[in-house]
Amino acid sequence: MTTYVSRGYTPADLSAxxxxxxxxxxxxxxxxxxxxxGDIAWRLYDTPETEDIRLWFDGEELAGWVALEPPVRMxxxxxxxxxxxxxxxxxxxxxxxRRCQEAYANASPEPLPRAYAMLGTQTLSSDARDxxxxxxxxxxxHGYVRQERGGYRYAQALDRTIPxxxxxxxxxxxxxxxxxIEERADLHxxxxxxxxxxxxxxxxxxxxxxAPEYDAELDVVLEAPDGRLVSYCICWxxxxxxxxxxxxxxxxxxxxxxxxxxxxxxxxxxxxxxxxMQTATIGTASVNEGAAALYPSVGFELVExxxxxxKSLTP
Numbered sequence: 637m638t639t640y641v642s643r644g645y646t647p648a649d650l651s652a653x654x655x656x657x658x659x660x661x662x663x664x665x666x667x668x669x670x671x672x673x674g675d676i677a678w679r680l681y682d683t684p685e686t687e688d689i690r691l692w693f694d695g696e697e698l699a700g701w702v703a704l705e706p707p708v709r710m711x712x713x714x715x716x717x718x719x720x721x722x723x724x725x726x727x728x729x730x731x732x733x734r735r736c737q738e739a740y741a742n743a744s745p746e747p748l749p750r751a752y753a754m755l756g757t758q759t760l761s762s763d764a765r766d767x768x769x770x771x772x773x774x775x776x777x778h779g780y781v782r783q784e785r786g787g788y789r790y791a792q793a794l795d796r797t798i799p800x801x802x803x804x805x806x807x808x809x810x811x812x813x814x815x816x817i818e819e820r821a822d823l824h825x826x827x828x829x830x831x832x833x834x835x836x837x838x839x840x841x842x843x844x845x846x847a848p849e850y851d852a853e854l855d856v857v858l859e860a861p862d863g864r865l866v867s868y869c870i871c872w873x874x875x876x877x878x879x880x881x882x883x884x885x886x887x888x889x890x891x892x893x894x895x896x897x898x899x900x901x902x903x904x905x906x907x908x909x910x911x912x913m914q915t916a917t918i919g920t921a922s923v924n925e926g927a928a929a930l931y932p933s934v935g936f937e938l939v940e941x942x943x944x945x946x947k948s949l950t951p
Contacts, residue, residue: 638694640724642731645689645701650680652691652698654848656715661877667717668765668940672881672917674849674872679703679711681847682840690731692724700724702732706739708748708755710762719770729778736760737949754785754923761946763787772945780945787943788928789919790936794880794909798935801899806861809903811852816865817841820857823865827886854880854907858900860891867896871904873911880908882918885927892926901934 657671680703683689688704692714699721700714710732712718718725740758748757755761761783764771772782801809812820821841825834844850854871867887873880882904887897901918908916918936920927932938 637723638699638721640692640694640699640727642690642692642727644685644687645680645683645691645703646685647683649691649698650676650683650848653680653701656698656701656713658874658876659715660713661874661879663716664877664879668768668771670711670713670763670765672872672879672883673874674870674881675883677847677849677872678844678870678883681850682843688735690728692728700728702728704732704735707736707743708752708757708759708761710736710760712762717768717770718774719768722774725774726778729774733760733947733949740949755783755944755946756948758950759946759948761944763942763944765789765940765942767940775945778947780947783944783946785922785944786941787919787921788931788938789917789940789942790931791915791917791939792905792935792937794905794913794916796935798902798905798909801902802895803858803899804894804896807896807899808859809900810857810859811855812857812865816857819865820868823857823868823888824884824886826888827868828884830889851911854904854911856900856904856907858896858903866891867900869900869904871908871916873908873913875912878912878914880911880913880916882916885918897930898934901930905934 653676654673657673657676660669661672690702691698692700702710702712704710712728714721714724764775817838821836821838824836828834849872856869857865858867860866869882869885871880871882905916918931
């Protein structure tokens with residue numbers, strides 16, 4: 637029986653998590669993929685040492701990890717998929733549940749973020765692709781129950797002609813420079829304000845631009861005639877697999893439903909293709925109805941649905 641050693645996350649671990657995601661993308665025909673290397677880089681580029689992320693090792697190799705998103709959600713995965721090591725999965729889930737129970741016991745209750753309100757307080761949730769019967773079985777064995785809330789995962793091949801963006805007069809697509817840092821950070825905050833206050837800042841954006849996997853040419857912004865940045869997407873290219881992904885994507889609410897997000901994504905697709913990517917992927921939660929309508933309109937096809945699995949942590 638394998639004995640695992642676990643510890644909290646440090647910024648030096650980012651490369652190991654990216655490598656595990658890169659391996660998963662390369663093996664994507666064997667089991668569903670939950671994280672592209674770009675997803676890991678985007679989530680953790682600015683994360684300090686923390687006990688809310690825990691890593692498990694067998695020897696020197698990373699075997700699995702859990703990242704808590706307080707107060708009700710977690711991401712987790714393991715080498716070869718969560719079901720590849722049931723004992724490891726049980727250890728990871730037990731740690732996450734114990735830590736969340738401690739947090740609930742020691743903190744005064746606060747309203748849940750809008751995106752998680754439907755999950756309910758005193759719960760812990762994660763997601764599973766509908767085809768991932770092994771992961772679903774692990775969750776169900778440990779008391780997690782399928783919820784109606786879920787998400788959509790899309791993909792499209794890039795071996796085709798990508799339609800031109802179709803910009804309104806006076807608009808232009810480009811990538812941001814150092815002179816755009818303040819405006820670019822404001823664009824992100826404004827775009828995501830519909831889901832709650834964002835802590836994204838100019839300083840965080842500067843650090844993102846120095847993060848692993850980040851490519852400034854794949855950071856697309858749309859500039860309005862008055863010079864204001866109004867829409868954006870960041871693309872991430874994985875050379876080994878030929879798979880690129882989008883994370884995040886956003887448009888200022890005052891400029892929504894004008895075709896600007898579509899134009900920005902098309903430019904991102906064009907740039908991924910120019911980088912040698914054969915496939916592009918993107919995803920969204922089912923609660924984000926705007927994104928679920930937008931992505932098929934730019935050529936993405938639904939390849940998989942996923943659902944949240946939730947466990948009550950009430951003592």
